[in-house]
Amino acid sequence: MLGIFSGLRLSWQQSGTKAHFTLLPMSNEARCISKLLLPLLLAFAPLPLAAACDKAMPGEAALASGMAGEFAVQAGKLDEAACHYLQAARSAGDAKLAERATHIALLAGDMPVASAAFALWQRHAAPSRDMDTVEAMLALRQGRRGRALAALEKLLASSVPEGWRNALWVLSSVNADNPDVAWVLARLYQRGRLPLDNWSAVLPFARLAQLSGQMQLSGQILETVAGNFPDEPHVLLLQASLSLAADDKPGAMRKLAEARSRVDAHPQLRIALADEYQRMGELATAEQLLSEEPQNLQIQALRASLLERSGNQQGLEALYRQMQPPPADAEPRYRLLLGQMAEMLKQYPAALEWYDSIEAPQWMHVLQLRRAVVLHALGRKDEAYAQLRALQNSVPGEVQKDAWDDDPRRDGFLAEAELRQQDGDREGELDAYARGLLALPDDIDILYAQALAWERFDDIERAEASLRKILLIEPDNVMALNALGYTLADRTRRYREALALIDRARVAEPDNGAIIDSHGWVLYRLGRHKQALVQLKRAFVLHRDAEVAAHIAEVLWVMGRRDEARQYFDQARKLDPEHRALKRALQVTGAEL
Template sequence: MPRFAVLNAPRATLSAIALAAMVAGHAAWAAPVAKPATPAPAASAPVAEAPEAPRVPEQSSLDGQLFYQLLIAEIQANGGDAGSAYQLYLDAARRHQSGQLYQRAVEIALRARAGEQALSAAKAWRQALPQSRDAAEFTSQILIVLGRPGELAAPLRALIQLTPTPQQPQVLANLPRSLARLSDRQVAAQVLDEATQPWRQPPLEMAEAWAASGEAWLMAKQFPKAMTATRKALALQPDLLTANLLAADMIGQQPDAEALVKQRMGRADAPPLLRLAYARRLASSQRYEEAATQLDELVKVQPEQTGHWILLAAVRLELRQTDAAEAALKQVLARTEPAAATPAQPAQSAPNSNAGNTGSTATVSGDLNLDKDREQAYLLLAQLDDLRGKRAEALRWLELADPRREKMAVQSQRARLLAQQGKVAEARALLRGLPESEPRDAITKAQAEVQLLRDLGQLPEAYKVLEQTSARYPDDHELQYDQAMLAEKLKRFQDMERLLRRVIELAPDNPNAYNALGYSLADRKVQLDEARALVEKAAALKPADPFITDSLGWVAFRQGRLDDAVKLLREAYTARPDTEIGAHLGEVLWAQGRKDEALRVWRESQTRDRDNDTLKETLQRLGAAL
């Protein structure tokens, strides 16, 4: 490494010198300026003073050689020669054992996207200054970005150790999301466990460390390990919100998760965020009555949160409780009323002309920038009026939700309403005319049109649209999957198998393709061994998914393993009381001669979806009357 002497240094501008001084650390390296002596106050008679000893300025670390070395490094960095600038800073950092200089070397390498050089400088920094928390943090972040989990545990552990004790819980809580950038979530969880091991055992044991472990294993879909860690966290600190939220996330995946959540929810100081997470989990499991109960309590505590009212309205709509849904949506409109429109931009009124309508007056400011919650309220109000058979009013709510007529979700709902009025051509033209800002938009539009045609029962026409779109985008595995599902509905089983095998080829980690193919084979009682292998592969990719568990149970039923089938289907139905899963469970119970129990399951399932095709076909085929 050449040394740059003062005489050989190029002439620099004042701005460059200032930049070099700034990078070097301002006052940290500047020689202190001696304070001038304060004059003595005037007096009637002179007072003799002892002569003051001459002050000797403290020596600065920034000598002439270092000053010009940093100056040249900055000039080179600004001139595009990042490699030379990096080497100059790294050399200076090593000679002066300066964390600031090491950090600048790392930053220059990162700016040049030279990851290995940045890592090399960070490692040298850690070795030279092992007590530097910044060095541990930079090293950890770079290793994560480079995807090098094998070297991560040590710097992460150092990062925690070098963090002041009061801040350690926050560092631990952030670790799972930081490690989520690693492609292999299971490896990420293992790294986290290795790094946090001292804080998951006495004398340093912390609930936050166990919660971080639980979150990492949950991300890896290793539910038993996640549950074990969550129990440990709650045993140490029952009020720890992150651990309680983890338990809520595992409802339906782990048998005792809900009991843990209910234990915390039973107290008067139950956190609203936990109640919201619990309500969402109940709603996603189609346990709408229980979800509504939790949300009713939540809006009492946080009535100003419009998102709670929207979720409550959506649940009430699922229960077909239109008046209760309307009452919740009125709360949203009252809390999101936009500022009064200007004379140049008059507000628009919501539908309110017919007797028995929603009775709300909604306005939207002329700048057309809607509050997101208000927009969602308009969408739900459109669904509500649709349920009431007031399609014209529903269309006007959608007009308020999207005055520019450019949002896919809104216009898809508008197209569906038009189609229900017999205006199918207009509905399809509406979807096809939506603007496309990126290539994926064309696929989304096609999928919306296909769903519209499926709802109308026009399956051959829907298949034709998918065929045309797939020809344009032959490597889009989602399109291939949608086409395969429609092929099965049309009993084009050879096409379905071909398409699903193509999906597996394009996306080998897609559990839905393995599950769909395995279930279809089992349902048709063909290639049962392959069907079982396919569904087991899906279960390995997506453990504890109730629909995949349902497929496993159905395969077992087709193979004559009735006890295994009942066990699996009951597990799936408990996790997700879906009507189709209930139809399968009832059929296996019926085959075992447990007809009363089968009828009970079917009746329960029918209350959720009376028009479910699988349930209706099962009852008809078996001659069962509910």
């Protein structure tokens, strides 16, 4: 999945925390050493992988093997990397190397190497929660249900929160359709091992049961939690989600109505409840819920967004009037929101007045961007681009960065490119990127946006060149690794190369939904449909996006599961009916909605 730049709107986002392993990067010193050792490593004749994994080597060769492992990671060759790290760990008797070999082997799906590396890790390190977590994962992936259950029970018995989080992570990291996951989860509930006395801890397990198709088990967990916490609205929200997954929208609406009676005036609970309503397409109900007192700027911004999305111009106008005049002590963002609402209402002169009324140096470059957008909408395009040129030509330090800790010149070039795109001015858009790179050589954000433009123009060779330039500047740039891997998988037949790039991104961010989508898509291109479906469904859980839904639909269609495919096509259409991925998938499959 490619990323999308959009620098012209403000948004408020909430993010949760996820428990996951991240491979430890090399230190700066190690990277310097790796550059010095590269010629030496290239001089070594490559060892057969089996031999490299099966025996230890002298200390000097062990060092070279460790560095070879890191270079293999950089090349996206995870199976080779795991093998090299295992060999180095055996030679040095190093627990950290064994741990790294274990994690990389798990990512590569190489269970024999993962098992060998894990045994070495156990031998050279004291027992730990991370070790218990990997033991559970390894056993689950190998189909050793009893061993996995015992390891997970050990994690859940831990008195620290990370115990249940790690247990949840293990169960979530395996295909939700895996019967072993269903078996283990059911046993954990039956034995009373789930944290039923902590609603915030147990609800994710109920959600997991739902995702793995165990609707009865999910319902049982929720009933137990509801009995323990009869006044907790979050339990009702998940029960509503369960009803919706079972195509029982009336039941879901009843649960949400019950939750609504218990939300009271808590702003964050109202936002969570409104989010459930909007997920069901009930935008008007969501906005009505948020309209209740008390109000704050975040809620007012969300209301404005919901009213615009639902096409309720009258309601948006009423909210806009209701927020005027601004309180005497209103922060700059209040007036900024009024300006954006005026834009939504196409009251562009009023929007300019709001932006001109803000006297806050730290928002100066944001205001210049907004003015440019408004002038462009008024058809005063020369003035709009003049605003952006002024921003582009500003001296670093001349415009303060307090509001958005960023170089304002970059935003000026990116905003111009986006407006040129709206004008259908291909040459103007590309020129904005070119001038941006002259002013800010090797700027990652501009190179990335330029690459997306080349891809949109079907110039894959130039898109690849821009992304590879990013990787020359930052070899570990996850965004570029994923984008290049996805582009090669989606627009060329270089699938093996694409998989190597995406694997490098997976090492850095194993729980990133966009990267998991890319991984699933390249597996589909390689003809590994069942594996692809596992990854794509996991991506959709983490990142509900029209492109991911379209990918799942296409894979299901090719597999002959066309009723399921239509359901995902329908979800993609509801999320974004104009998405390119949806249109292409419909064209490829010939499906009709």
